[in-house]
Each structure stands twice: as C-alpha cells, then as structure tokens.
Amino acid sequence: MGKGLPKRSEDYSQWYNELVKRADLAENSAVRGCMVIKPYGYSIWEKMQATLDRMFKETGHSNAYFPLFIPKSYMSREAAHVEGFAKECAVVTHYRLKNDASGKNVIVDPDAKLEEELIIRPTSETLIWNTYKNWIQSYRDLPLLLNQWANVVRWEMRTRLFLRTAEFLWQEGHTAHATRKEAMDETLKILGIYSEFAEKHMAIPVLKGIKSESEKFAGAVDTYCIEALMQDGKALQAGTSHFLGQNFARAFDVKFATKDGDLEYVWGTSWGVSTRLIGALIMAHSDDDGLILPPNLAPIQIVIIPIYRNDEEFNRVTEKAVKIRTSLQSRGYSVHFDNRDTYKPGWKFAEYELKGVPVRLALGPKDLDQDTIEVVRRDLREKEIINMDQLEGKIESLMPDIHRTIYLKALKFREEHTFQADTYEEFRELLDTKGGFVYAHWDGSAETEALIKDKTKATIRLIPLDIEKEVGKCILTGKPSNQRVLFAKAY
RNA sequence: CGGGGAAUAGCGCAGUCCGGCAGCGCGCUACGUUCGGGACGUAGAGGUCCGGGGUUCAAAUCCCCGUUCCCCGACCA
Incomplete structure (x- = not known):
C-alpha cells in the first residue's frame, strides 16, 4: 500500500475507490456487489439517520417496519412497477438446506420449495399498500x-461502493392522504427536507426538479428529485420524492369513506434517500489527500494529537489534552484524543x-510552556497557533465556517460547470470538454430523450421547478419547447 | 448478458515465456534509538501458489476441465 491516493485529475474513479477503502468507510464483501460498511463509514450513516429521522418526526412522521420478503x-x-423492477429482483425459492449424498456439501433441499416464491424487497410499496x-x-x-429504515436489494450488474451496490440501506417513507393536494404537498415537503438536509448537513448544494417520464420511479405519477454535481462533472441523484397519485391505491384497492359518505381511492407518496448519500459526500468535497467531511456529519469533529519526546512530556501533554477534550465535549463536540504511542505525530496528521x-x-x-495550541482546519489546511484561552471561541467559529467554506466551494464548482446550450453541436461540445450541468431545450418526447442519451450519454436529470418559462427549439429535433431542462452525464 | 484481464503471505505485486530451495515492498511481532508533517536499526512470524485432473525424476511454471474476481460495454438509486 502506497502512501498517497491516486490523483483525482488522473483517475477519478480509482481515486474514489481507493479513498473509500483507505479512509475505512467500506470494503467489498465476499458476496459480489455487496459491501461491508465499516465502523467509520457507518458512523457517518448514523449521523445522517439521526438528523433525517428528527426531521421526519418533526413533520409528523412515525417509524414502522415491514418485512424483507414480498410475495411474488x-x-x-x-x-x-413490476416493469421497472423485474430485471433486478432476488427471489427466494426454497426454505431448507441439507447435506448431499457425500455428506460434505450443503445443497438446497429440492423438497423444500416454497408454494409462492418470495421477492427480496427492491422497495416496499407493494407490501405496504397491501397493508394500508x-x-x-x-x-x-x-x-x-x-417511514421505515431498512435494507433493500436490487441485483445490479455493475456495482461501486456506496454509489451502487446490490444491497443498500435507506429510509423509505410511505404516506396516504385523502386528497390529491395533500399528497402533492407532502411530496414537496419531503423534497424540501431532503434539500435542506443536503445543504445544511452535507454542505452540498442541490437542484430541485421533476423527473422526465422515462427517468421517474416505476409506479409514480411524478418523481421529484434533488440532483448534486460531483467534482468530475457528473450528476448524482441524492434523493427522490414520488407523488404516487392513486396508482397503488387502485392496485391494492385502498379506498376510504369521505365525510360525505363517498368511497374514494387514497392518494399516496413515497420517498427515500440511501447510503448513496455517503458516496455523494465523498465525491462532492474530498481532495487528493483524503476525505473532507462537513462538521455536522463527521464522526470525529476534533482530534487532539499529543507531541512529546519522553514519558514526562507525554504525561504533561496528556493532562492538558484531557482537560481540553472534556471542555470541548461538554460543548457538544465529538473529540478524539489520539494518545497512541505506536504512531508518530506526522503519521497521525x-x-x-x-x-x-x-x-x-x-x-x-512548547505549547504548554507558552500556553498555546496549534489548530489546523482540514478543508483549507490552514495552520494557526493560538492562545489556549481562545480555543473554545476559535472552535465555535471554525465549525460553521468550515461548513460554509466547503458548501460555497461546491456551489462555486457547480456554477462554473453549469451551462446553456442552444444547438446540438454546442451541447455536445460542452459535455465532451467541460462536463457538468447543461440547460437545453427539449421537445418533451421520450424518443428524443433516448436519442440524446444514446448519442451523448447525457440524460435529463430534472425538469426545473422554478425556472422562467422560455420559448425555444429542441436541440435535437428543432421542435418547439417552452422550457429548458437540465442535462448531465450521471452516476 | 457480450469483449478483455487476473487469481502466489493480511495488502500490493514479481516469479510462469525457458519446469529445478517460495520471493520483494508495505503491513504485522519483539527490542532499542526516535517523536512539532507518513522515523530508523536489529531480530522474527507469516504460504492449500484459486480448485480438480494429467504430463514429468521434478510443476506456481506445461496440458485439460472447472470456479471466482476485476475492467470495458448494455441495464440501473
């Protein structure tokens, strides 16, 4: 294992893969396409969970748990819905193993075939609506x-840690409403929560919009999403919120009596974010030396490294360091004092x-003698020696400042990589040379969308919600369009 | 599913062409010197060379069969 990571500029995806492993976030498992999320990586997920869970509860949602298995x-x-997921479902067909004739190998007992096969949930709409x-x-x-916090399985052909794995962790919200408006309000409310979470906790600026017909969730009337731009110029869908209309209510015959005594189908929504957010976090901020985590999600916010030459110095430094740790912890920071004698300071840095x-x-x-301490922020790598009595104030201003700085850096990157194209040639040129987001006119047909995807690998990431209507011509067909849509190559 | 590559110590790899003692770097263990940006010395531990079969005095190396993984495409949160 070499010391440095691959450079982003040389091989972005190799940089990503190495970083995930070297930073102890996750590794590949014995099962193809699945990952082991290691404690440090899982700790980030726990922080995400805690915040989102609080946001869901504050808006009136409760948690429940539905089974992993869905009757075929x-x-x-x-x-x-079945059209959308059929190709990636894992299926349970048997319920028992036995030894083979030699007694050495375990085989599936052919006599233990299930009456009805079970699907491992790729998402839970069907089972949940059947319950509703x-x-x-x-x-x-x-x-x-x-809402439920759960794992789901989608049998992907090509996988990447966090970004696309055969099994992943997520939350899926499923709501039922009396009116169309209420369900639509819920869909947008959740989209707002996701976008606020991305910006205030992950420090990632996101665009909100609605998916095209071909990109939307199978079974939804409309899919709303937040899209973020990664440092390699590719887009990443960071969360989706679906307006299901009455589709699942009709499919599972979920009706309710209105105040007037009429029977009507229920209106539904579903929405989710997954461990993929960890991938977004990595790719949005980190650099060639490693991760850059926003303070709100960092498992360790502050690390204290002792410098010493002998036991006497170590004891003096430790005494002071422990006091600092206690004081910062009492202010709500997660602090780690790395007193291991087995690694040198430089290695720890x-x-x-x-x-x-x-x-x-x-x-x-030296710090003890002069009553000072060295403070280094990861994002800008700025090193400062301050007086000890300034430390708490320094930390208090530093944390929000780090958040703001990495958010603004990501925002600046996005702004510098967001373009408008008015002709197909221009469109093509931008995607090939600069990457990023491209606003362009599209005639609204799935055929044109597919053709553009075929030729350029770019897809419609979203149809913006709050953009001025503007009459124009589709970049491919020249047919009329009344709004630009957002294209990008995507994860 | 199509095309290409790989499997040797915990990790990364050399050795395979041309058969002849199982190697290197990192990591690991012990001791000593070090410690303000990835220290160094000395001594050690660690192997089903993917599996099975064949050729041979002798196979990591040659032949046959099988398995798994990775990369590039098609498909996808």
Whole structure:
C-alpha cells in the first residue's frame, strides 16, 4: 500500500475507490456487489439517520417496519412497477438446506420449495399498500405518515461502493392522504427536507426538479428529485420524492369513506434517500489527500494529537489534552484524543486528513510552556497557533465556517460547470470538454430523450421547478419547447 | 448478458515465456534509538501458489476441465 491516493485529475474513479477503502468507510464483501460498511463509514450513516429521522418526526412522521420478503404476486399488481423492477429482483425459492449424498456439501433441499416464491424487497410499496388496505377505511384514518429504515436489494450488474451496490440501506417513507393536494404537498415537503438536509448537513448544494417520464420511479405519477454535481462533472441523484397519485391505491384497492359518505381511492407518496448519500459526500468535497467531511456529519469533529519526546512530556501533554477534550465535549463536540504511542505525530496528521476530521489540534511541550495550541482546519489546511484561552471561541467559529467554506466551494464548482446550450453541436461540445450541468431545450418526447442519451450519454436529470418559462427549439429535433431542462452525464 | 484481464503471505505485486530451495515492498511481532508533517536499526512470524485432473525424476511454471474476481460495454438509486 502506497502512501498517497491516486490523483483525482488522473483517475477519478480509482481515486474514489481507493479513498473509500483507505479512509475505512467500506470494503467489498465476499458476496459480489455487496459491501461491508465499516465502523467509520457507518458512523457517518448514523449521523445522517439521526438528523433525517428528527426531521421526519418533526413533520409528523412515525417509524414502522415491514418485512424483507414480498410475495411474488404482489409485484405484478401495479403494471409499471413490476416493469421497472423485474430485471433486478432476488427471489427466494426454497426454505431448507441439507447435506448431499457425500455428506460434505450443503445443497438446497429440492423438497423444500416454497408454494409462492418470495421477492427480496427492491422497495416496499407493494407490501405496504397491501397493508394500508387494512388500516384505512375512513377519512379519519388519514393522513397516514410512515417511514421505515431498512435494507433493500436490487441485483445490479455493475456495482461501486456506496454509489451502487446490490444491497443498500435507506429510509423509505410511505404516506396516504385523502386528497390529491395533500399528497402533492407532502411530496414537496419531503423534497424540501431532503434539500435542506443536503445543504445544511452535507454542505452540498442541490437542484430541485421533476423527473422526465422515462427517468421517474416505476409506479409514480411524478418523481421529484434533488440532483448534486460531483467534482468530475457528473450528476448524482441524492434523493427522490414520488407523488404516487392513486396508482397503488387502485392496485391494492385502498379506498376510504369521505365525510360525505363517498368511497374514494387514497392518494399516496413515497420517498427515500440511501447510503448513496455517503458516496455523494465523498465525491462532492474530498481532495487528493483524503476525505473532507462537513462538521455536522463527521464522526470525529476534533482530534487532539499529543507531541512529546519522553514519558514526562507525554504525561504533561496528556493532562492538558484531557482537560481540553472534556471542555470541548461538554460543548457538544465529538473529540478524539489520539494518545497512541505506536504512531508518530506526522503519521497521525496524514491519517486524520485521510479520514476528513474537520479540525486537528496539536499539543506539545512548547505549547504548554507558552500556553498555546496549534489548530489546523482540514478543508483549507490552514495552520494557526493560538492562545489556549481562545480555543473554545476559535472552535465555535471554525465549525460553521468550515461548513460554509466547503458548501460555497461546491456551489462555486457547480456554477462554473453549469451551462446553456442552444444547438446540438454546442451541447455536445460542452459535455465532451467541460462536463457538468447543461440547460437545453427539449421537445418533451421520450424518443428524443433516448436519442440524446444514446448519442451523448447525457440524460435529463430534472425538469426545473422554478425556472422562467422560455420559448425555444429542441436541440435535437428543432421542435418547439417552452422550457429548458437540465442535462448531465450521471452516476 | 457480450469483449478483455487476473487469481502466489493480511495488502500490493514479481516469479510462469525457458519446469529445478517460495520471493520483494508495505503491513504485522519483539527490542532499542526516535517523536512539532507518513522515523530508523536489529531480530522474527507469516504460504492449500484459486480448485480438480494429467504430463514429468521434478510443476506456481506445461496440458485439460472447472470456479471466482476485476475492467470495458448494455441495464440501473
């Protein structure tokens, strides 16, 4: 194992793969396409969970848990839905193993075939709506606002740690409402939560919009999304919120009695973010020396490195370091004092840079004599020696400043990589030379969209929600268009 | 599913062409010197050379069969 990471400029995806492993976030597992999320990586997920869970609860949602297995017949109830997921479903066919004739190998017992095969959930709409049918009879049972934290399986051919794995962790919200408007409001409310989370906690600027017909969730009427731009100029969908209309209510016959005594189908939404967000976090901010984590999600926000030459110095430094740790912890920071004697300071500096710890404090004999401490911020690598009594104030201003700085850096990058194209040649040129987001006119047809994707690998990431209408001509067909849509190559 | 590559110590690899003691770097263990930007010395531990079969006095190396993984495409959160 070499010391440095591959350079982003030379091989972005190799840089990403190496970084995920070297920073101890995750590794490949014995099962193809699946990952082991290591403690440091999982800790980031736990922080994401904690914040999102609080945001969901604050907006009236409750958590529940539905099974991993879905009866095969449920999948076919909603036609578009089965179409969308059929090609990537893992199926349970048997429920027992036994020894083979030699007694050495375990085989599937052919006598233990399931009556009805079970699908491992690729998402839970079908099972949940089948359950909602029993829970909802009257308008008084609505709205039903549930979320679940779960794993799902989508049998992908090509996988990458966090970005696309056969099994991944996520949350899926499933709500039921009495009116179309209420369900639509819910869809947009969640989109707002996702976008706020991305910007205020992940420090990633995102664009909100609606998916084209061919990019939307199978079974939804409309899919809303947030899209972020990664440092290699590729877009990444960071969250989706679906307006399901009455599609699943019809498929699973979920009706409710209105105040007037009429029977109507329930309106639904579903929405989710996954461990893919960790991939977004890595690719949005990190550099050639390692991760750069926003303070709100960093498992360790502050690390203290002791500098010493002998036991006497170590003891003096430790005494002071422990006091600093306690004081910062009491202010709510997560602080790690790395007192291992088995690694040198220089090694530790590099290690915590690799792991993206936002603030590093170094404390040595000179500091004790002069009542100072060295403060280094990971994002800008600025090193400062300050008086000890300024430390708490310094940390207090540093944390939000780091957040702001990396957010603005990501925003600047996005702005510098967002273009408008008015002709196909221009469009092509931008994608080939600069990458990034390109606003262009599109005639609204799935055929044109597919053709553009075929020729350029770029897809419509979203149809912007709050953009001025503008009459123009489709870059490919020249047919009329009344709004630009956002194109990019995407993960 | 199509095309290409690989499998040798915990990790990264050499050795394979041309058969002849199982190697290198990192990591690991012990001791000593070090410690303000990835220290150094000395001594050690660690192997089903992917699996099975064949050729041979002798196979990591040659032949046959099988398995797994990676990369590039098509498909996808």
